[in-house]
Amino acid sequence: MPRLVDHAERREQITDAARRVIGRAGLDAATFQAVAAEAGVSVRLVQYYFGNKDGLLAATHRAVVDASAARFGAGGAAPGTLPPPRDALRGVVAALLPLDAQRRADAVVLAAFHAAALTRDAAAREALLTAPRALVEVVAAQLDRARGAGTPGRGERDVETSRDAELFLATLAGLTQSVVAGHLEAEQALAVAERLLDHLFASQAGGPAPT
Amino acid sequence: MPRLVDHAERREQITDAARRVIGRAGLDAATFQAVAAEAGVSVRLVQYYFGNKDGLLAATHRAVVDASAARFGAGGAAPGTLPPPRDALRGVVAALLPLDAQRRADAVVLAAFHAAALTRDAAAREALLTAPRALVEVVAAQLDRARGAGTPGRGERDVETSRDAELFLATLAGLTQSVVAGHLEAEQALAVAERLLDHLFASQAGGPAPT
DNA sequence: AACTTGATGATATGTCCGTACCATAATGGT
DNA sequence: ACCATTATGGTACGGACATATCATCAAGTT
Missing domain, CATH: 1.10.10.60 (Homeodomain-like)
Structure with missing residues (x-):
């Protein structure tokens, strides 16, 4: 050798x-x-x-x-403890938003790969969806906990809660885009995310506002 | 000739x-x-x-x-009439989300250009920000109207309202990304946007929810 | 000490692409 | 009828890049 x-x-x-x-x-x-x-x-x-x-x-x-996954795992999985839902979601925000230069650079790279995958074969495009799908479950579970629903089975979850989970993640994706493009500073993005948490924890499941 | x-x-x-x-x-x-x-x-x-x-x-x-701008102009500028704020924002949603195949294709093309501009000179990156900046004003104005504030001068606007406007647009960007990636159907994205409108019109300016 | 094999370097090859150059058909004014 | 100008086709040239090939060095093993 x-x-x-x-x-x-x-x-x-x-x-x-x-x-x-x-x-x-x-x-x-x-x-x-x-x-x-x-x-x-x-x-x-x-x-x-x-x-x-x-x-x-x-x-x-x-x-x-x-x-990225390592950062998410490091921030989110406090062993043994069960943080209140809002703190858990705040952890998701802190893990996913590009708050420092390193993550900003990674976000640019990920965006490049993402854009490239859009115009690739269906297999490449399918690979983009695994992370979001898993995250939706995580977020929805926290919202269920916050709203007093236990841990509903698959498909039994309140429709509005599912939509709120999608809303949460779509907003994080959009905020990431804004930060990377230079439209928002990291602190502003954080504040916007916090504002979204305000909204999400203010309204209960199934209760839309009057028009 | x-x-x-x-x-x-x-x-x-x-x-x-x-x-x-x-x-x-x-x-x-x-x-x-x-x-x-x-x-x-x-x-x-x-x-x-x-x-x-x-x-x-x-x-x-x-x-x-x-x-894209033509579609936005066609949908948004009903001449003379002054639609209620929520309808106006619904119009923004309908104009910006990729709800049909044509707009979906355009969104893919725009994403490609966007990703390319991220790794270009500062001038190219600056050009990405003009549209969002203008839209933030439009959205924030509608929110002001809905919340009883008149038409506040520059910088006098409620901070929470500004954040809500950023939230609204970031979410639309994220939803666009989700639809283009195939994670959400157009109707689902529409439903999520509607849910966000619920949240935005439920809470008034400056009123965060209790933790 | 020699040999085997993993690790690394230099360079050639074929392809694709952007761009430049040369050529020519069509057409309207004089 | 001719000519200038516009529009279009064909093709050649140079460069960059992915990949392949040949060559070399280093280090354990026997």
Whole structure:
């Protein structure tokens, strides 16, 4: 066995470079040569580790998604304790909004991948939906808890609560977009999210306001 | 003068082809050859009318933005009448959400341009903000009307109302994203927006809910 | 010490794309 | 009838990029 090297570390070094390149100049700037130069290695090496360009991009995508998931897991899963629903949702907000430079950069990269996936095969588009679907369940469960419903079975949940969960996540996606585009500052986005929580916790399930 | 041709029509024929190509396969598939083939003209002709590739893309972008603005103008500006605020905001929802196939396709194209602009120079990124900034004013004005505030001057508006306006637009952006990604159907997105209107018209300005 | 094998470098190749250049058909004014 | 100008087609050139090929270095093993 000659010259053994930590493959995982090398791969991470390269996908990190790819993340920087994509965040700075977009997906189509992520050429083999640009990524290799950014990582300080040769083009051949990138090829060696990821084979295809698809391989490189897939690994980079997974890296940033995993980082996002790790942040979410770190913030949300306080072990043993059961935070009040509003705090739990505040945790979701804090985990998902791009509140610091690192997450902002990741959000740009994710947006690039997202846009690319829209014009891909149905399989790629389907992969975009797994995270939102899971999150809707998490959010709806918290809203159920807050509104005194127990843990309703599948399909038994109040329609308005489901809509509120979708509303919550769609708003977070929109706020992320606003922050990344530079239309809102992170604190403003946070304040808007807090305002949404005000609305959600003010009205009970099934009670629409009079027109 | 030889063989005069309607330039506007030819340009529209070509930008329409570009819109289809981008909507189907993404921005980087919008090559001269692909667009020319889709439009049924020669590559040279596309070059003749738009010179640069940047010219072609800029014209295409403007075409879809203009289409969007036209839809907004057509739906929103009922002349003379002054609809109740909630109906006015419903009009904004109906104008902005991708409720039919045409608008869905346009939304995909816009998302592609949006993602590309994120990793461009500051000027391109600034251009993304003009539409949202104007819309925030429109929405906030309706909320002021609904809440009995007159037409407050610049900066005098209630902070919560401003946040609600941002909330409204961010949610619409997020819902658009959800529909385009295939996570929500158009009717579901509409229902979620309606639910948000419930929340917005239930609470008055400055009245956060108790935690 | 030699050899095997994993890791890395340099470079060639074929393809696609943007753009420039050359050519020509059509048409309306003189 | 001719000519200038507009509109359009064909094609060539140069560059960038993904990928493949050849070559080399390093380090354990025997």
